[in-house]
Amino acid sequence: MRPVFLVEPFGYPRPFAALLGTGPDMAPDPATLPGHAIGADATGLRLGPARRAGAEAPGWILNPTEAERARIGFWMTAIGAKPLVAKARRADGVGEVVDTFLPPPGVAKLDWRSEDWTAEWCATLAEAIEEILRHLGLVDPDHVGELLLGVGYRALARARGAADATPSRLRSGLAAAGDVEPLRLDLPYANYFCVEEHHLRHRRFDGAMSAPILRAAFTSGDxxxxxxxxxxxxxxxxxxxxxxxxxxxxxxxxxxxxxxxxxxxxxxxxxxxxxxxxxxxxxxxxxxxxxxxxxxxxxxxxxxxxxxxxxxxxxxxxxxxxxxxxxxxxxxxxxxxxxxxxxxxxxxxxxxxxxxxxxxxxxxxxxxxxxxxx
The missing domain is CATH 3.90.79.10 (Nucleoside Triphosphate Pyrophosphohydrolase)
Structure with a gap:
């Protein structure tokens, strides 16, 4: 099968791990896609190589496994991207025919720049990819795009929540890192809103860990x-x-x-x-x-x-x-x-x-x- 070209943002560690799962067996190779720039919509979730005369979109060439290719295709379907066979240029100047994905026409109006790639934008994209790919094999690919609006709200909320630094003067000092042990996450309902069932153990105030418990949360955006x-x-x-x-x-x-x-x-x-x-x-x-x-x-x-x-x-x-x-x-x-x-x-x-x-x-x-x- 042909190798796949992904634009630069997907090569950052967290979005890359979210998109590929455990990641490919070998590191991707740097490359560019002539005649294209990296385009993004206002939310930053729909992004990919958008046609721009005279531009070269930086990115990566990789040889995904069949399972990894399915994950990539599922995410691209969610954002409305269409497959394209194109010729990329490796760092050594050698051309290679690749599979890539163009974002919807008229959507990717903003040219992505690495200097705009804030921690929040990167984390939001990774969170969105992770949630969408939890539905792989459970949701018809033709309908997965209907989830993207709610997923985008929740992804931003998770990115901001993870970066939150509220004071802890009166509280006990317990925190998620090490004091909560996730066991399993189920999504019995997901649309504009989502219901998450968290199977977990957490630290008790006496210092011991709790027995496995189930806690459900109705999730939405900030x-x-x-x-x-x-x-x-x-x-x-x-x-x-x-x-x-x-x-x-x-x-x-x-x-x-x-x-x-x-x-x-x-x-x-x-x-x-x-x-x-x-x-x-x-x-x-x-x-x-x-x-x-x-x-x-x-x-x-x-x-x-x-x-x-x-x-x-x-x-x-x-x-x-x-x-x-x-x-x-x-x-x-x-x-x-x-x-x-x-x-x-x-x-x-x-x-x-x-x-x-x-x-x-x-x-x-x-x-x-x-x-x-x-």
Missing amino acids: AVTVLPFDPRTGCILLIEQFRAGPLARRDPRPWCLETVAGRCDPRESPEATARREAREEAGLEIGRVEQVARYYPSPGVMSEYITAFVAEADLSGAGGRHGLASEDEDIRALVVPLDEALAAIASGEINNSPLLITLLWLEKHRARLSAAWG
Whole structure:
């Protein structure tokens, strides 16, 4: 069979190990693909050799086993890449006919550069590859691409979670390294969200390891909430939308008052997410922002991690219906005085933790923000 050409990012140790499994028997050889550059979409997950006249995409030539070739093909199917027979050039200048994969036309608009290859981007790609390849042999290759949106959110969350360095002054000092022993990971459900069943042992507070246990987690991407605040009027903007969670609990009113919120896209900072979601869900351009907190809303069952902001905004004329039709969003935005929203906490009308936490924080800090922003 022909050797395979992979672009440079896949040759970094962690993405390479994720894509090949245990890795090939021999190290790949450096090579270039004439007439191409390394293209990537905005998320950084769909990447590969995109046609660019006069360019040469750096990468690697390898001779994968049949199993490794299947893994490569499964990932390329997930990102919508199409197979191509091309002629690569080895480092010694010798040409070789290879199999490679072109990303979808019009997707890889950004030229990848090694100086942009941050630890987070590299880790996110590796996490995405690892999750997609857990479905090899279980999901029809024609449908594996449908998983990529949710996988991308979760991959970014895992990359950021692994790099997190929260303080540990009151906690016991137990940490995942050495104090958690993974035994098996099952994915009984995966789509936009995912259910992970972790079979594990963990360190007990008496120093011993626990017996093998099963802990299930509902996994999703990291999220951002942002509460627009008008310092001149003392008003805030809330949104209202239908929610499946209250419906599943048989709540007769499954519409919730909330903050503007959304999931972080790969390669998107939390503040950038806040600004994008304010435009999409409320039609607002926000000004200065202040971080409220970063937290797990329900760590016993969910991996979701929220970065909460309050944002400066001119709310004159704000409100109305918003949301993306592509996401079936139907969002009502309304402007209310902060005191009225606080009264809705007391009455129970406001009943979700992200809005509760942010409103109580703003009650404490509104004088300072009004002076600074007004």
